[in-house]
Amino acid sequence: MNGFRDLEQLSADLDGQLAPSESARLKSRLQLDPELAEAYEDMRQAKGILQKLPARKAPRNFTLTRKMVGLKPPLPRVYPTFKFATTFATILFAISLVVNGLSGSRMAYSAASAPVPDVGQGGGAPDDLFTMPMAAATEAPAATDAPATEAAAQLAPELGVAESSERIVETPTAKDDASELQSQAQGPQEPRDFSIPFIWQALLIAVILIGGLALGWMNQSAKRKWRNE
Amino acid sequence: MDEAVLIHSAQNGDLDAFNTLVLHYQSLVFNTAVRVLGDDDLAADASQEAFISAFRSLATFRGGSFKAWLMRTVTNACYDELRRQKRKPTTPLEPETAEGDEVDSPKWLADPNLTPAQKLEADELEHAIQHCLDALPLEFRTAVVLADIQGLDYSEVAIASKVPLGTVKSRVARARLRLRECLRGFEELLPSAFRLESEEI
Numbered sequence: 001m002n003g004f005r006d007l008e009q010l011s012a013d014l015d016g017q018l019a020p021s022e023s024a025r026l027k028s029r030l031q032l033d034p035e036l037a038e039a040y041e042d043m044r045q046a047k048g049i050l051q052k053l054p055a056r057k058a059p060r061n062f063t064l065t066r067k068m069v070g071l072k073p074p075l076p077r078v079y080p081t082f083k084f085a086t087t088f089a090t091i092l093f094a095i096s097l098v099v100n101g102l103s104g105s106r107m108a109y110s111a112a113s114a115p116v117p118d119v120g121q122g123g124g125a126p127d128d129l130f131t132m133p134m135a136a137a138t139e140a141p142a143a144t145d146a147p148a149t150e151a152a153a154q155l156a157p158e159l160g161v162a163e164s165s166e167r168i169v170e171t172p173t174a175k176d177d178a179s180e181l182q183s184q185a186q187g188p189q190e191p192r193d194f195s196i197p198f199i200w201q202a203l204l205i206a207v208i209l210i211g212g213l214a215l216g217w218m219n220q221s222a223k224r225k226w227r228n229e
Numbered sequence: 230m231d232e233a234v235l236i237h238s239a240q241n242g243d244l245d246a247f248n249t250l251v252l253h254y255q256s257l258v259f260n261t262a263v264r265v266l267g268d269d270d271l272a273a274d275a276s277q278e279a280f281i282s283a284f285r286s287l288a289t290f291r292g293g294s295f296k297a298w299l300m301r302t303v304t305n306a307c308y309d310e311l312r313r314q315k316r317k318p319t320t321p322l323e324p325e326t327a328e329g330d331e332v333d334s335p336k337w338l339a340d341p342n343l344t345p346a347q348k349l350e351a352d353e354l355e356h357a358i359q360h361c362l363d364a365l366p367l368e369f370r371t372a373v374v375l376a377d378i379q380g381l382d383y384s385e386v387a388i389a390s391k392v393p394l395g396t397v398k399s400r401v402a403r404a405r406l407r408l409r410e411c412l413r414g415f416e417e418l419l420p421s422a423f424r425l426e427s428e429e430i
Contacts, residue, residue, distance in 0.1 A: 047405060049358060052354070056260050
């Protein structure tokens with residue numbers, strides 16, 4: 001016997017897996033080689049014994065139920081459309097809530113941070129916070145026309161303070177005051193109202209409710225129909 | 230039963246068609262599982278899992294031998310079951326007496342139809358063979374169960390075990406030799422069949 005290759009050949013011959021010529025060659029060798037013949041007999045017996053094993057009857061039926069394999073009932077064709085509409089409406093509604101929330105807080109912040117006018121300049125706080133700086137701005141250009149050095153020269157003798165022209169240049173000028181007033185006039189503009197109207201939100205809620213109810217109804221009726229089949 | 234038609238219907242989600250196939254193949258599947266696992270309950274679980282898995286992956290069946298394809302599913306289910314058993318070894322439920330001693334042969338374990346002696350006698354050959362099968366490495370056991378017990382040809386065994394044809398040849402040969410060696414130990418116990426085979430030659 002020539003090792004395991006021979007055993008494989010013997011086994012394959014038992015199963016009819018050898019070509020007729022190979023099988024014939026093996027059979028002739030079996031007659032000459034007692035060791036090979038014994039191995040062949042062992043294999044034949046092992047195969048025979050296994051085939052004698054009684055077949056076992058299945059203890060129960062292994063048929064599957066829809067639940068076992070997770071099958072879902074067939075839904076109507078419009079189901080995906082409803083699902084998409086409801087989901088989309090829900091997303092839009094959520095966005096509208098966020099936008100309205102942000103818009104409301106922005107308005108409140110703008111109202112709170114509007115500049116309070118100088119009491120001494122205006123002679124008292126105006127009723128409208130936004131109209132006051134505009135009025136101040138219209139008055140300011142007159143002051144900007146006057147050169148800063150001239151104004152300083154006029155003011156110096158009155159105050160009795162001798163200052164060099166360089167020093168004067170560094171002091172706050174009327175032009176600066178005017179530009180400040182102008183920026184105040186431009187700055188606190190009335191904020192735009194980006195809030196989404198309530199009617200749109202109501203519409204979205206309606207779509208969500210109707211869509212949700214329709215989806216639930218379609219699901220239930222499909223399941224009922226499936227159970228009755 | 231037109232198997233091809235049933236398979237096609239089942240591939241399109243027809244569970245009734247698939248259940249017809251289940252009824253046709255369930256004995257084969259259970260027998261394979263019971264010989265590989267050596268335990269009826271585990272084999273029943275593995276068979277059920279195999280059918281569920283087969284239904285779910287039926288789209289991957291591209292023709293050829295459905296029996297071999299199904300056998301591959303069963304083999305996989307058996308391997309999974311064995312892996313699960315290794316991870317979570319179970320403890321046998323042993324009843325206790327009032328004093329806390331274990332009852333060796335509880336009443337509910339007894340078969341009402343046969344006495345233990347009769348049962349032992351009837352199952353002698355089967356037990357001996359199963360014992361020897363269990364002693365084989367898993368790959369050898371699967372190969373010999375599919376080839377010799379279920380009667381699959383080598384190409385089908387190759388499909389079912391996902392190994393080349395040459396490997397199947399080798400595994401079947403080795404398994405047969407080892408089985409023969411093992412069964413020699415039971416020669417006195419069994420062998421009407423075993424001895425007769427020897428005497429026939």
